[in-house]
Amino acid sequence: MYTIDSKSYPCCTSVTMRFIGGKWKAVILHHLIGGAKRYNELRKVIPTITERTLSLQLKQLEEDNIIDRKVYTEKPPLMVEYTLTDFGKTLLPVLEAITQWGIAAPDNSKKITKN
Amino acid sequence: MYTIDSKSYPCCTSVTMRFIGGKWKAVILHHLIGGAKRYNELRKVIPTITERTLSLQLKQLEEDNIIDRKVYTEKPPLMVEYTLTDFGKTLLPVLEAITQWGIAAPDNSKKITKN
DNA sequence: CAGCATCCGCTATGATACTG
DNA sequence: CAGTATCATAGCGGATGCTG
Numbered sequence: 001m002y003t004i005d006s007k008s009y010p011c012c013t014s015v016t017m018r019f020i021g022g023k024w025k026a027v028i029l030h031h032l033i034g035g036a037k038r039y040n041e042l043r044k045v046i047p048t049i050t051e052r053t054l055s056l057q058l059k060q061l062e063e064d065n066i067i068d069r070k071v072y073t074e075k076p077p078l079m080v081e082y083t084l085t086d087f088g089k090t091l092l093p094v095l096e097a098i099t100q101w102g103i104a105a106p107d108n109s110k111k112i113t114k115n
Numbered sequence: 116m117y118t119i120d121s122k123s124y125p126c127c128t129s130v131t132m133r134f135i136g137g138k139w140k141a142v143i144l145h146h147l148i149g150g151a152k153r154y155n156e157l158r159k160v161i162p163t164i165t166e167r168t169l170s171l172q173l174k175q176l177e178e179d180n181i182i183d184r185k186v187y188t189e190k191p192p193l194m195v196e197y198t199l200t201d202f203g204k205t206l207l208p209v210l211e212a213i214t215q216w217g218i219a220a221p222d223n224s225k226k227i228t229k230n
Numbered sequence: 231c232a233g234c235a236t237c238c239g240c241t242a243t244g245a246t247a248c249t250g
Numbered sequence: 251c252a253g254t255a256t257c258a259t260a261g262c263g264g265a266t267g268c269t270g
Contacts, residue, residue, distance in 0.1 A: 003229075004227050008163060012220075016141070016220070021138060027129045046125050048125050051253070064226070080251080080252060080253085087224060090220075094212040097208050097213075105131065108205055112119050113119070115118060138262080167235095186232095191231065193231050194232085234268080237264105246255100246256085250253090
């Protein structure tokens with residue numbers, strides 16, 4: 001049994017899902033593998049996420065110390081960059097496995113269409 | 116861009132999360148890696164899941180052709196076994212990566228307590 | 231044993247408009 | 251540019267009781 005922020009998780013698998021579960025977190029992290037990205041750059045590569053949701057997910061990832069948020073300007077227009085922390089980088093093998101499966105999946109399931 | 120059941124997914128990562136995302140699916144699959152398990156066996160190894168949720172998640176995994184449901188009796192008491200399908204087994208590398216990260220995570224983050 | 235039925239609150243996600 | 255505010259909704263997950 002594991003405890004995170006006063007909540008219980010029954011096994012190691014559920015611990016991982018606590019950090020990268022949900023609809024968007026793995027996708028965001030996937031796009032940060034190549035290096036730092038700005039808020040609007042993330043929006044462009046994930047066109048179906050809304051501003052609000054992206055904002056909330058980034059905040060949570062930052063709280064979990066998986067990504068780092070750096071502000072480069074004092075006054076508008078703002079310039080903010082997001083990068084993986086060292087802890088976040090320990091997720092690389094997981095993200096890689098998730099990505100590879102997603103690439104191969106359309107060949108293995110009729111439900112998935114690539115277009 | 117990918118399409119599954121008339122919904123759009125912006126990248127391969129989000130496709131994978133469509134199948135194993137959420138709080139429980141990866142946990143359930145993790146416990147099926149070793150072979151077939153019955154409904155109540157799953158409940159025992161995942162004590163914090165409710166009957167209803169386990170039931171719903173199993174149904175969804177079955178619909179996605181990730182697990183197979185076999186009924187071995189005609190009349191009560193019922194005997195039902197769940198196993199990974201061949202398609203489900205393609206998830207093994209992903210589940211393995213998720214599990215390994217969960218095992219190592221408490222050493223890398225102060226937020227996680229093992230007890 | 232392996233579930234379904236019902237009710238319900240919470241959280242996640244979304245649409246739109248606005249701001250430092 | 252990088253968000254926040256507000257409002258709204260859908261689905262997840264839970265509690266309890268019942269059934270073939």
